[in-house]
Every structure is written in structure tokens, then in C-alpha cells.
Amino acid sequence: MKIAVLGAGAMGCLYGGLLAEGDNEVWLIDIWKEHVEKINKEGLKIQDKCGERIIKNINATIYPNKVGVVDLILVFVKSSSTDKALEGAKGIIGENTIILTLQNGLGNIEKIASVVAEKNIIAGTTAHGSTLLDLGKIVHAGKGLTVLGEINGKITDRVKKLKELFFESGIETIITDNVLGVIWDKLMVNVGINAITAITELRNGELLDFNEAEELLENAVREAQEVAKAKGVRLISENPVDHTKKICRLTANNKSSMLQDIINNRRTEIDMINGAIVKEGSKLDINTPINLVLTNLIKIKERRYERM
Numbered sequence: 001m002k003i004a005v006l007g008a009g010a011m012g013c014l015y016g017g018l019l020a021e022g023d024n025e026v027w028l029i030d031i032w033k034e035h036v037e038k039i040n041k042e043g044l045k046i047q048d049k050c051g052e053r054i055i056k057n058i059n060a061t062i063y064p065n066k067v068g069v070v071d072l073i074l075v076f077v078k079s080s081s082t083d084k085a086l087e088g089a090k091g092i093i094g095e096n097t098i099i100l101t102l103q104n105g106l107g108n109i110e111k112i113a114s115v116v117a118e119k120n121i122i123a124g125t126t127a128h129g130s131t132l133l134d135l136g137k138i139v140h141a142g143k144g145l146t147v148l149g150e151i152n153g154k155i156t157d158r159v160k161k162l163k164e165l166f167f168e169s170g171i172e173t174i175i176t177d178n179v180l181g182v183i184w185d186k187l188m189v190n191v192g193i194n195a196i197t198a199i200t201e202l203r204n205g206e207l208l209d210f211n212e213a214e215e216l217l218e219n220a221v222r223e224a225q226e227v228a229k230a231k232g233v234r235l236i237s238e239n240p241v242d243h244t245k246k247i248c249r250l251t252a253n254n255k256s257s258m259l260q261d262i263i264n265n266r267r268t269e270i271d272m273i274n275g276a277i278v279k280e281g282s283k284l285d286i287n288t289p290i291n292l293v294l295t296n297l298i299k300i301k302e303r304r305y306e307r308m
């Protein structure tokens, strides 16, 4: 299959690399020239528990139009860049191109649908973890399940084929008939962990060592749960607060992606996580004061380093 990965950062390189190892024609598309040049010159380096391997049968470019129409686009830019990235890659989208988003946060489907027909979009979540170590080099930090689903909940042949494609590349995948519930479930976890760790600079597991942090986590997730309920979202986990705490324990040593963004002076996905809860809540007349405070504190941090 001819596949383009839009956003060749930590996750784009991981999925792109695995799909190239599965013998697909993979094009990594990114705006980061030095990173793209390094991959084209030396191959993509992936580190994991077994050591380091170099993937050579992979292409990288900063010019999407050079790629031509593809069968599948994996969107792996940060949620704040989704619409801009898609707009720049219109030339690779054909009538039957599938656009798959496994990004975190709310609003990616809508942003993609502002550029392509909604029928071309498949969504999902990933429990893999990856970190960019250097130009052209990532570490596969943790393995987990990929969940895929049609937005309308139908179990179609194309989603089954996608699962098969991922399986052949060693990406453990399941199909869901409730992809919005799956996305909201992951959103709850990010709502409870990301902003609080980014503000306090605690690792995920350490959140539970401080009563004050734990209380904030509980209240942020409860607010999000109330919004989800009012929107009629069928959540997967029965108790999102307990589920979020379980993820804190399972990923105890991890620095959340938002904490890493803050440490590296990068823009965060706050608008699509806690900010999205505030936005959706206000549409439904639901107050979400904890999420508002967390959103504003992260925005202050972002604006401070923009001024530096």
C-alpha cells in the first residue's frame, strides 16, 4: 500500500517505520527540513528494548506534492496543526484515500473534515509511546493497542483491511463500533494527567503522591465526564477517575507529552484537551472551573516562552 504519514515526529516515525518494515511504500511528510534530510541520508533509526535498527526503505519529504496520490494518510501532527497540515497536503488526497487520525484530543475529525469529505476519515487511538531523540531517531517507549473505527460505527471492509495492514506490520489493532467513546475515554486520561503534570513538573505516577494533585485530577476528569454524558458520548470505562489513576500507575515513570512540550518550549495541545472540555461545557451550560484554570495556566506558560 502507498502510505503517507503527515507529521514525522515521534509517533509519525514510529508508525511510518513499522509500516515500512511491513513492506509498504511509506512517505514521511514534515516541515522540518533537517530531520527529513537526515532520514533520507541515513535511514530512520528506531530504538527499543532490543536495541537500535535502521529502516532504509522509507522516503521523507517536505514537499507533499512530490508524493502523488496515496491510499492512506496517517495524520500525526500535533492537534493544533491538523488543519494546516491537511491543507498543505491536499495534492496527495484522491477520491478513495483514507485519512486516519490516531491523534490525542478533541476536534481532529472536524478539522480534517473541513478539508476532505467525512466519508474518507477513519479515527482511533493508540496506546504506543514514542519520543524523538534526535534528527531521524526515535525511541519506541511503550507498546500498546491501536483501536480503529468508522465515525458512523459501521464495521466496514476498509476498516477490516486497515486492521489487517497494521497486523502485518506488527501493530496490534482492534476495531470498535464506538470510536467516539474510545477517543473520549483517552481524552479523560489526558484531561486528568497532562496539564497537571505540565504545571507541577511531576511524572505521571507522582501525581498520586500528592493529595492536592490527586484532587485536581479527580475534579478535572469528573467535569469532563459530565460534559461527555451531556453530549451523549458512550464512554468505554465505567469509572474514568479510577481508569485515569490506573494509567498514572501503569505509566508511573513517564513524563506526559504536555510536560515534554513545556520543557522543550513547544506549543501544547491544551486547546484540544482541557480547553476542549471548557469549550464543549460552555455550549451545554456546564461549568468546568478546574479545566478552565488548568487551561489558562498552561496558556500562560506557553505565552511566557513565546516572549523569551
Ligand code: NAD
Pocket (backbone or CB within 6 Å): 006, 007, 008, 009, 010, 011, 012, 029, 030, 031, 032, 076, 077, 078, 079, 081, 084, 085, 086, 088, 102, 103, 104, 105, 126, 127, 128, 129, 130, 131, 132, 257, 269
Ligand atoms: P511530535 O511533535 O513529535 O511530531 C509532530 C510533527 O509534526 C513534528 O515533526 C512537526 O515538525 C510536524 N509538523 C508540524 N506542522 C506540520 C505541517 N504543517 N505539516 C507536516 N508536518 C508538520 O508529536 P508526537 O508526539 O508524534 O504526537 C503526534 C500526535 O500523536 C499528537 O496528537 C499526540 O498527542 C499523539 N500521541 C503521541 C504519543 C507519544 O508517545 N508521542 C502517544 C499517543 C498519541
